Amino acid sequence: MLQILRPDGSLTSDPPVGIERTRELFAAMLTARRYDEKAMAIQKQGRLATYAPFRGQEAAQIGSAAALRQDDWMVATYRDAAAMWMHGYSWELLLLGRMGDERGGHPADDVPVLPPSITVGAHMLHAVGLAWAARIRSEDRVAITYFGDGATSEGDFHEAMNFGSVYRTGTVFLCQNNGYAISMPVSGQTASETLAQKAQAYGMEGLRVDGNDLFAVFSATDTAVRKARAGQGPTLIEAVTYRIGPHTSTDDPGRYRSNDEEVTWRDLDPVERVRRYLVAQGAWDAPWEAQVLAEAITDIETAVRDAESLPEADGSEIFDAMYERLTPDLARQQGDVQ
Amino acid sequence: MKTIAQSINDALRTALAERDDVVVMGEDVGRTGGVFRVTDGLLETFGPDRVIDTPVAESGIVGTAFGMAVAGLRPVVEIQFMGFSYPAYDQIISHVGRIRNRSRHRFTAPMVIRMPYGGGIGAAEHHSESTEAIYTHIPGVKVVVPSTPYDAKGLLLAAIDDPDPVIFLEPIRLYRSVKEDVPDQPIRVPIGEARVVRGGGDVTIITYGSMTRESRQAAEKLAELDVQAEIIDLRTLTPLDSDTVLASVRSTHRAVVVHEAQRTGGFGAEVIARIQEQGLYSLEAPIERVTGWDIVVPLKRTERHHLPDADRIVRAALKTLEA
Numbered sequence: 006m007l008q009i010l011r012p013d014g015s016l017t018s019d020p021p022v023g024i025e026r027t028r029e030l031f032a033a034m035l036t037a038r039r040y041d042e043k044a045m046a047i048q049k050q051g052r053l054a055t056y057a058p059f060r061g062q063e064a065a066q067i068g069s070a071a072a073l074r075q076d077d078w079m080v081a082t083y084r085d086a087a088a089m090w091m092h093g094y095s096w097e098l099l100l101l102g103r104m105g106d107e108r109g110g111h112p113a114d115d116v117p118v119l120p121p122s123i124t125v126g127a128h129m130l131h132a133v134g135l136a137w138a139a140r141i142r143s144e145d146r147v148a149i150t151y152f153g154d155g156a157t158s159e160g161d162f163h164e165a166m167n168f169g170s171v172y173r174t175g176t177v178f179l180c181q182n183n184g185y186a187i188s189m190p191v192s193g194q195t196a197s198e199t200l201a202q203k204a205q206a207y208g209m210e211g212l213r214v215d216g217n218d219l220f221a222v223f224s225a226t227d228t229a230v231r232k233a234r235a236g237q238g239p240t241l242i243e244a245v246t247y248r249i250g251p252h253t254s255t256d257d258p259g260r261y262r263s264n265d266e267e268v269t270w271r272d273l274d275p276v277e278r279v280r281r282y283l284v285a286q287g288a289w290d291a292p293w294e295a296q297v298l299a300e301a302i303t304d305i306e307t308a309v310r311d312a313e314s315l316p317e318a319d320g321s322e323i324f325d326a327m328y329e330r331l332t333p334d335l336a337r338q339q340g341d342v343q
Numbered sequence: 344m345k346t347i348a349q350s351i352n353d354a355l356r357t358a359l360a361e362r363d364d365v366v367v368m369g370e371d372v373g374r375t376g377g378v379f380r381v382t383d384g385l386l387e388t389f390g391p392d393r394v395i396d397t398p399v400a401e402s403g404i405v406g407t408a409f410g411m412a413v414a415g416l417r418p419v420v421e422i423q424f425m426g427f428s429y430p431a432y433d434q435i436i437s438h439v440g441r442i443r444n445r446s447r448h449r450f451t452a453p454m455v456i457r458m459p460y461g462g463g464i465g466a467a468e469h470h471s472e473s474t475e476a477i478y479t480h481i482p483g484v485k486v487v488v489p490s491t492p493y494d495a496k497g498l499l500l501a502a503i504d505d506p507d508p509v510i511f512l513e514p515i516r517l518y519r520s521v522k523e524d525v526p527d528q529p530i531r532v533p534i535g536e537a538r539v540v541r542g543g544g545d546v547t548i549i550t551y552g553s554m555t556r557e558s559r560q561a562a563e564k565l566a567e568l569d570v571q572a573e574i575i576d577l578r579t580l581t582p583l584d585s586d587t588v589l590a591s592v593r594s595t596h597r598a599v600v601v602h603e604a605q606r607t608g609g610f611g612a613e614v615i616a617r618i619q620e621q622g623l624y625s626l627e628a629p630i631e632r633v634t635g636w637d638i639v640v641p642l643k644r645t646e647r648h649h650l651p652d653a654d655r656i657v658r659a660a661l662k663t664l665e666a
Contacts, residue, residue: 111448134412332581333582
């Protein structure tokens with residue numbers, strides 16, 4: 006398993022990015038964590054519908070998204086808000102989606118990120134198709150898809166890995182192995198020793214990295230993205246991490262895992278690890294972090310306010326995006342609503 | 344003179360030549376030209392980046408085509424038989440029909456999913472399915488079923504142009520049994536418009552796809568009995584052209600709905616519901632349904648007991664006249 010940054014903040018080898026970039030990524034991780042905390046908090050107040058927290062997975066998401074070019078496609082899931090935000094999807098729209106508003110699924114025109122997939126596994130094929138289209142049109146855009154350990158049991162995982170390999174599409178399969186699919190541990194999901202090894206069956210390279218190590222995740226993704234962009238096909242990356250929080254705001258992890266286990270993983274916290282590194286490099290001080298956090302809080306509070314103050318859609322709008330133009334039937338039904 | 348199979352080939356060839364965003368993909372569509380030879384010769388003309396032989400994986404075909412469509416290509420997917428489309432059903436109902444709404448128009452998946460459907464050729468199990476109702480129930484997709492070579496070309500070209508996903512059902516038993524003159528130039532038949540196949544004032548027969556032929560035969564038999572049947576070929580199931588159906592029923596006051604799919608929850612039920620909602624008072628008799636039975640499509644030796652034929656349609660039409 007590739008590890009560059011040890012839990013104590015020391016290095017096993019040269020870091021893939023310089024200090025300034027590391028500080029930026031650390032700031033992004035802090036911001037994402039703040040968003041996650043805020044989202045969980047307002048969910049408890051009934052201001053969000055169900056929320057799926059990503060705490061503990063900040064390195065896996067920020068580190069991988071940081072390796073993309075702005076026009077690369079991203080197809081992610083309900084737990085990947087940090088990666089989506091890193092690639093341009095606004096906090097406001099992410100929140101709006103979780104508030105139960107379809108308008109949250111419409112990112113800005115220059116943000117090539119699909120709204121989060123709620124079904125498990127099917128979306129991996131979309132990333133294969135997106136990258137395949139780029140190749141057919143002689144573009145060098147790549148597509149990254151995020152999924153969890155549970156998704157590797159889905160048939161569409163197999164079909165996506167197979168299609169990607171057969172056609173050598175520029176797809177990066179980023180699996181965040183966070184230990185659990187709701188209550189099912191990875192050991193119940195597969196008899197394979199690792200998830201990365203599944204790549205071998207498809208004639209694909211599989212990389213297993215410490216998913217709580219920002220540098221390892223960035224490095225592996227950067228390698229996979231470069232390979233994809235050069236037309237050398239897809240890569241499966243297994244980022245071994247841990248979902249510190251519940252599956253969603255309705256879940257109770259106490260029913261299926263031990264507190265000891267959670268404590269062990271809390272000690273491997275990905276944010277703390279980068280902080281230790283920056284401290285050791287003399288590139289961190291408390292006022293700077295406080296300032297980063299203050300800016301994050303401002304941005305996120307603004308996003309919450311903007312999302313909550315957006316007037317509710319008119320009842321007739323539920324028909325408007327089924328087709329490019331309303332069909333006669335939908336026009337009649339829309340009339341019946343009003 | 345062209346068959347439906349040739350006409351679809353012609354449409355695909357036209358689309359591939361007209362627009363460089365069209366790709367044709369599916370199992371065996373390239374080297375062999377498809378199991379029904381509908382894509383014959385396309386690979387040779389347009390090359391392997393645009394006519395793609397895929398692995399045997401229907402979800403994979405539709406799911407990757409979905410990604411291509413979102414990226415701006417216009418995939419025309421072939422599912423080898425309707426009975427093999429179910430592994431792709433999740434992609435269609437969960438993503439293909441939803442991405443426009445999920446993203447409020449930001450992302451769309453204009454694509455065509457072609458599938459041969461229906462029985463009548465004594466094929467193996469799963470090769471004679473007529474399960475259009477599970478597709479007409481899906482919001483965000485359209486379902487089109489041609490019954491003539493002209494409509495097959497015109498509707499397929501319209502489906503490829505359509506900004507929304509279209510399920511395109513091709514009646515297997517009519518692939519080569521119907522021939523007519525089809526213009527060589529591109530033609531478009533609008534999606535969402537039914538066609539009056541035959542005028543008549545005594546009873547309306549509403550049908551589509553494979554059963555259009557049986558309905559015509561029935562109309563000829565009825566004419567010998569001095570009963571003039573009007574036949575409506577729906578051509579598009581969703582969005583349904585209710586107006587044409589209702590206009591006819593209002594003039595004949597009698598209706599028979601014909602499809603080979605199983606009866607319960609079949610598309611005929613929807614047609615009848617609409618007549619009931621908007622045309623009940625013009626009816627002089629209960630509406631008759633002539634459909635397959637609520638059974639698994641029988642294999643070759645007993646298939647004929649399941650599929651409606653002209654005589655069953657005649658009996659149903661006469662029953663509406665007795666009332």
